Amino acid sequence: MKKTEHxxxxxxxxxxxxxxxxxxxxxxxxxxxEFPGVKALDTVNFKVKRGEIHCLVGENGAGKSTLMxxxxxxxxxxxxxxxxxLNGVEQHFSNxxxxxxxxxxxxxxxxxxxxELTVYENIYFGHEIMSxxxxxxxxxxxNAQKVLKQVGSSANPVAKVKEYGVGTQxxxxxxxxxxxxxxxxxxxxxxxALTEADSENLLNLLRELKKQxxxxxxxxxKLKEIISIADTITTLRDGKTICSMDAxxxxxxxxxxxxxxxxxxxxxxxxxxxxxxYGDVSFEVxxxxxxxxxxxxxxxxxxSLNVRKGEIVGIAGLMGAGRTEFALSVFGNPQNYxxxxxxxxxxxxxxxxxxxxxxxxxxxxxxxxxxxxxxVLIKDIKENITMANLKAICSNGIINQNEEVRxxxxxxKSINIKAPSVDQIVGNLSGGNQQKVSIAKSLFIGPHTxxxxxxxxxxxxxxxxxxxxxxxxxxxxxxxxxxxxxxxxxILGMSDRVYVMSEGKITGEIKTEDATEEIIMGMATVG
Amino acid sequence: MNLFAEAKSLVKKNIRDYGMxxxxxxIIIIFTLGTDGNFISSRNISNWINQTGYIAVLAVGMTLILxxxxxxxxxxxxxxxxxxxxxxxxxxxxxxAWLTILASLALxxxxxxxxxxxxxxxxxxxxVVTLAGMLVFRGLLMLVTQGTGTIIVPDDAYNxxxxxxxxxxxxxxxxxxxxxxxxxxxxxxLVFSQVKNRNNQIRYHFEVLSxxxxxxxxxxxxxxxxxxxxxxAGFKGISWTLVIVAAVVAIYNFxxxxxxxxxxxxxxxxxxxxxxxxxxxxxxxxxxxxxxMGVLAALAGxxxxxxxxxxxxxxxxxxxxxxxAAAYVGGVSADGGIGKVTGTIVGAFVMSSLTNGMNLMGVxxxxxxxxxxxxxxxxxxxDITTRKNKKAA
Numbered sequence: 001m002k003k004t005e006h007x008x009x010x011x012x013x014x015x016x017x018x019x020x021x022x023x024x025x026x027x028x029x030x031x032x033x034e035f036p037g038v039k040a041l042d043t044v045n046f047k048v049k050r051g052e053i054h055c056l057v058g059e060n061g062a063g064k065s066t067l068m069x070x071x072x073x074x075x076x077x078x079x080x081x082x083x084x085x086l087n088g089v090e091q092h093f094s095n096x097x098x099x100x101x102x103x104x105x106x107x108x109x110x111x112x113x114x115x116e117l118t119v120y121e122n123i124y125f126g127h128e129i130m131s132x133x134x135x136x137x138x139x140x141x142x143n144a145q146k147v148l149k150q151v152g153s154s155a156n157p158v159a160k161v162k163e164y165g166v167g168t169q170x171x172x173x174x175x176x177x178x179x180x181x182x183x184x185x186x187x188x189x190x191x192x193a194l195t196e197a198d199s200e201n202l203l204n205l206l207r208e209l210k211k212q213x214x215x216x217x218x219x220x221x222k223l224k225e226i227i228s229i230a231d232t233i234t235t236l237r238d239g240k241t242i243c244s245m246d247a248x249x250x251x252x253x254x255x256x257x258x259x260x261x262x263x264x265x266x267x268x269x270x271x272x273x274x275x276x277x278y279g280d281v282s283f284e285v286x287x288x289x290x291x292x293x294x295x296x297x298x299x300x301x302x303x304s305l306n307v308r309k310g311e312i313v314g315i316a317g318l319m320g321a322g323r324t325e326f327a328l329s330v331f332g333n334p335q336n337y338x339x340x341x342x343x344x345x346x347x348x349x350x351x352x353x354x355x356x357x358x359x360x361x362x363x364x365x366x367x368x369x370x371x372x373x374x375x376v377l378i379k380d381i382k383e384n385i386t387m388a389n390l391k392a393i394c395s396n397g398i399i400n401q402n403e404e405v406r407x408x409x410x411x412x413k414s415i416n417i418k419a420p421s422v423d424q425i426v427g428n429l430s431g432g433n434q435q436k437v438s439i440a441k442s443l444f445i446g447p448h449t450x451x452x453x454x455x456x457x458x459x460x461x462x463x464x465x466x467x468x469x470x471x472x473x474x475x476x477x478x479x480x481x482x483x484x485x486x487x488x489x490x491i492l493g494m495s496d497r498v499y500v501m502s503e504g505k506i507t508g509e510i511k512t513e514d515a516t517e518e519i520i521m522g523m524a525t526v527g
Numbered sequence: 528m529n530l531f532a533e534a535k536s537l538v539k540k541n542i543r544d545y546g547m548x549x550x551x552x553x554i555i556i557i558f559t560l561g562t563d564g565n566f567i568s569s570r571n572i573s574n575w576i577n578q579t580g581y582i583a584v585l586a587v588g589m590t591l592i593l594x595x596x597x598x599x600x601x602x603x604x605x606x607x608x609x610x611x612x613x614x615x616x617x618x619x620x621x622x623x624a625w626l627t628i629l630a631s632l633a634l635x636x637x638x639x640x641x642x643x644x645x646x647x648x649x650x651x652x653x654x655v656v657t658l659a660g661m662l663v664f665r666g667l668l669m670l671v672t673q674g675t676g677t678i679i680v681p682d683d684a685y686n687x688x689x690x691x692x693x694x695x696x697x698x699x700x701x702x703x704x705x706x707x708x709x710x711x712x713x714x715x716x717l718v719f720s721q722v723k724n725r726n727n728q729i730r731y732h733f734e735v736l737s738x739x740x741x742x743x744x745x746x747x748x749x750x751x752x753x754x755x756x757x758x759x760a761g762f763k764g765i766s767w768t769l770v771i772v773a774a775v776v777a778i779y780n781f782x783x784x785x786x787x788x789x790x791x792x793x794x795x796x797x798x799x800x801x802x803x804x805x806x807x808x809x810x811x812x813x814x815x816x817x818x819x820m821g822v823l824a825a826l827a828g829x830x831x832x833x834x835x836x837x838x839x840x841x842x843x844x845x846x847x848x849x850x851x852a853a854a855y856v857g858g859v860s861a862d863g864g865i866g867k868v869t870g871t872i873v874g875a876f877v878m879s880s881l882t883n884g885m886n887l888m889g890v891x892x893x894x895x896x897x898x899x900x901x902x903x904x905x906x907x908x909x910d911i912t913t914r915k916n917k918k919a920a
């Protein structure tokens with residue numbers, strides 16, 4: 001069934017390709033990029049017509065960003081195979097400066113402006129207008145005004161960038177790109193952090209730039225805006241081009257895109273779980289609204305969810321939906337968010353001011369970024385495992401180091417951490433084993449509720465299966481698990497119940513037996 | 528043969544720790560040869576230990592500061608200021624020695640707490656806080672010594688801390704009896720605790736050193752302790768400075784290795800975010816480490832003032848740099864998270880042995896600085912390269 005769909009899709013592309021020789025500004029042919037153990041891109045073909053808006057879609061990890069990094073020279077020529085042809089000439093970019101010289105500009109989700117510098121300084125940062133050996137600031141200001149006008153921004157060129165919001169900063173980034181005489185503009189999720197009005201404004205600008213002859217590649221998760229703006233939509237999945245659809249010819253539906261994004265054969269990678277009864281609600285939040293003073297915006301709005309004993313609740317959603325922020329906000333709030341709402345643990349209202357208090361209350365959190373904030377990489381396995389609950393191996397305030405080794409050895413066996421001994425430095429372990437150490441650390445707290453944030457990110461299939469097995473054993477023993485995951489299959493394979501989050505809101509709650517990838521992806525791309 | 532292989536793997540595994548001791552041994556041999564044995568005379572060894580005392584105490588506190596990725600450059604002049612403060616308490620307020628010492632330590636604690644508050648709670652970078660502290664304490668030192676200049680400390684009990692020795696009960700063949708007794712007790716204590724530890728590990732079914740290797744190791748350490756005590760007993764015995772340094776090292780070594788506080792210090796240094804998410808109160812740990820630094824800086828100030836029997840207007844100049852150098856030479860990682868108090872003490876003795884030995888050899892002071900700088904960099908290069916090797920293995 002699926003195979004025929006692909007065939008039709010390919011045939012359409014093929015047919016169009018041969019019928020009329022298109023004028024392509026960019027052709028990326030058979031791009032393959034490998035990282036140790038992973039094929040991030042597998043013979044990807046990607047062609048952009050001159051003067052079109054080309055949207056690139058795909059799940060997290062499908063290879064969109066990797067492809068754009070290949071294009072912009074972040075991964076230099078020689079580290080991938082395949083060819084990049086720009087304006088009919090094959091290119092060998094060895095760094096970003098090379099691709100910029102060729103007229104390619106990439107604007108990342110995290111803006112690359114320097115807040116303490118003025119708008120005009122930022123626009124011409126790195127390609128300053130010189131007269132002789134010194135910078136000609138007057139000319140810089142005049143030129144900055146011109147490009148700002150071109151992007152329809154009313155920003156004052158002599159004001160500091162930090163005085164403007166994300167929407168205006170986005171426009172300043174585009175102005176910067178235009179000032180470099182860009183021919184091909186790449187935008188990585190440009191509207192992810194924007195309000196609705198700002199997003200609309202940006203999309204209009206892209207249409208305007210198109211008229212001026214600027215070609216544009218846009219990566220986005222928001223299907224509505226893709227459909228409204230795209231001339232062509234290319235879908236990537238698991239590092240392969242699935243298909244390229246002409247969106248001018250006919251109107252593409254959201255469900256069609258979703259089907260190509262997620263459609264794949266499901267192998268049996270999820271261990272079966274014994275049917276068992278759920279207990280009482282162990283963890284619940286009501287009307288949880290969170291404001292992040294550092295970012296200056298609300299990151300969660302009226303979130304309500306609960307989990308029962310013996311239940312795995314999945315939180316699905318795309319990157320930036322606010323799921324990790326949610327976990328941190330309930331887990332002692334280390335980021336000092338401003339929070340409204342109620343948190344109930346085993347029926348009692350709680351207000352944790354520090355992770356220490358949450359841990360003492362039987363809450364455990366396994367972070368999505370085990371290297372960044374999960375483990376102390378320069379320390380050994382045993383010290384990492386006992387770190388969150390040293391009291392358990394202390395007598396009279398003194399650590400019993402023999403007991404510590406015994407505890408750590410226990411986990412080495414019970415959850416199968418592959419290491420020669422518990423004295424092994426954690427930084428030297430593989431990703432899967434590091435993740436197991438991270439989980440062991442949380443289990444040693446003796447939690448009743450475990451929050452797992454992307455529990456299998458970046459680890460191999462074998463270790464994944466083992467982690468799923470551990471999760472099953474835990475819920476069978478009556479623990480509650482909240483699993484945050486961007487992998488739809490994992491959500492469907494492991495959860496009993498699923499909440500879907502999008503832009504800081506819960507956009508759906510669904511029992512797993514009623515859920516499909518399409519339904520969840522639909523809920524996750526609302527807005 | 529088997530024993531030899533075990534010894535080899537033991538050294539290989541602990542090359543970073545043992546490297547420091549080997550370096551110190553080599554330096555001692557070089558100076559002994561270069562000074563016709565004067566360097567290891569009883570008088571000089573005793574002198575060397577007392578010279579090192581105040582820097583060693585500072586360096587112990589600095590070790591914790593560096594482990595949690597901060598720095599404290601105010602401790603030099605804090606030493607000087609507190610030394611002058613204690614001198615004034617005795618000469619002008621006529622405080623007895625014990626009360627002076629308590630008051631000085633309390634003042635050090637308060638200053639450390641205040642600096643810790645600024646770093647941990649307010650979030651001012653430690654370099655800035657302690658740079659400001661350095662200026663302020665320097666000014667305060669000049670202020671309190673302005674009228675009098677150098678303040679001579681007349682109190683014998685106070686001065687004994689820097690100059691005195693534990694009492695001599697009787698002499699056995701020209702050797703200080705109490706000192707020898709302390710040495711013997713120390714060796715017995717060491718053997719007992721090591722045997723107990725080994726038995727404990729056996730009870731947990733852990734791998735332990737083989738019996739002959741264990742005995743060799745114990746005998747080796749005992750011999751070193753015994754020899755040092757024997758040398759000291761031939762002069763005036765164990766100094767109060769050595770007692771204080773040993774106590775500080777014992778307390779901090781215990782705290783870092785055996786208590787949750789120590790683990791948390793290493794956790795904060797290794798990955799502060801991970802530590803926080805593991806329930807460690809990073810601010811509290813930072814505050815406590817700076818507070819302890821304040822107390823130790825006061826103690827070092829007392830040691831230095833007692834040793835020179837006076838408080839001068841320039842006391843404490845560049846002590847902080849000696850302390851930082853001692854810690855780095857002693858294997859504290861510049862990236863934080865790694866370091867041992869015992870290593871730092873060896874580092875402090877390495878650095879002071881250079882001063883002492885080169886003075887005996889009559890090396891020009893300008894060369895002394897150059898050589899010390901070179902040794903500091905060499906030590907850190909050794910540290911970094913051995914760590915890289917370990918990673919590759």
